[in-house]
Amino acid sequence: DADVTQTPRNRITKTGKRIMLECSQTKGHDRMYWYRQDPGLGLRLIYYSFDVKDINKGEISDGYSVSRQAQAKFSLSLESAIPNQTALYFCATSDSGTGGSGANVLTFGAGSRLTVL
Amino acid sequence: AQRVTQPEKLLSVFKGAPVELKCNYSYSGSPELFWYVQYSRQRLQLLLRHISRESIKGFTADLNKGETSFHLKKPFAQEEDSAMYYCALIRGSGNTGKLIFGQGTTLQVKP
Numbered sequence: 001d002a003d004v005t006q007t008p009r010n011r012i013t014k015t016g017k018r019i020m021l022e023c024s025q026t027k028g029h030d031r032m033y034w035y036r037q038d039p040g041l042g043l044r045l046i047y048y049s050f051d052v053k054d055i056n057k058g059e060i061s062d063g064y065s066v067s068r069q070a071q072a073k074f075s076l077s078l079e080s081a082i083p084n085q086t087a088l089y090f091c092a093t094s095d096s097g098t099g100g101s102g103a104n105v106l107t108f109g110a111g112s113r114l115t116v117l
Numbered sequence: 118a119q120r121v122t123q124p125e126k127l128l129s130v131f132k133g134a135p136v137e138l139k140c141n142y143s144y145s146g147s148p149e150l151f152w153y154v155q156y157s158r159q160r161l162q163l164l165l166r167h168i169s170r171e172s173i174k175g176f177t178a179d180l181n182k183g184e185t186s187f188h189l190k191k192p193f194a195q196e197e198d199s200a201m202y203y204c205a206l207i208r209g210s211g212n213t214g215k216l217i218f219g220q221g222t223t224l225q226v227k228p
Contacts, residue, residue, distance in 0.1 A: 004160075031214050033214065033215075035218075040126070040220055041220060042121075042123075042203060042218035042219050042220045042221050043161075043203065043216075043218040044218070045208075045215055045216070048214070048215060058215070090161065094214040104149060104151070104166070104207055104213070104214055104216070105151075105163050105166070106153075106163070106214065106216065108160045108161040108162065109160065110160055111160075
């Protein structure tokens with residue numbers, strides 16, 4: 001079983017619809033992140049959470065919201081989807097320590113491909 | 118502002134040829150840099166980090182503060198090295214886990 005699981009893997013929706021992308025992890029990591037990947041732009045951070053009570057905006061949070069329902073679950077919502085939110089979305093986790101598997105080493109999910117028509 | 122630049126979208130080499138994937142960064146402090154790789158149908162995963170000073174799958178990367186570069190190198194490319202490679206920099210200082218990624222370079226190793 002995958003350590004970081006994203007659902008759905010693929011979704012096509014229409015402009016104006018509400019969409020939720022879900023992420024769950026079995027790594028036991030405190031920290032979770034949502035990134036967006038666009039061709040030619042790399043990955044950009046949308047939101048991140050260092051624990052259940054901590055939610056922070058990343059560099060491109062407009063139009064998105066998140067919920068950290070539990071240590072293992074972090075969902076990303078698009079309240080009213082628009083076509084330029086068409087992208088591949090990645091959830092990632094990390095622990096909070098230093099060293100080889102520390103906070104700066106991310107474990108990624110397989111990605112959720114979202115198409116907004 | 119902190120930024121990571123990978124100037125090549127695509128790098129195509131023949132098997133056995135040397136490979137150098139370029140990465141330049143802008144950061145005023147002491148940077149922590151990484152290379153992440155995404156093989157076909159696999160997840161994005163850490164390849165190496167500069168503080169570890171290790172060689173992974175024959176790849177090495179040296180931090181050059183004077184040139185603000187962290188190029189990824191391998192002396193003899195293999196077909197299985199074909200993948201998308203991302204250079205990344207930690208945003209801010211400390212163990213934040215917030216990475217700034219470059220645009221990515223697709224490495225294509227031809228037989």
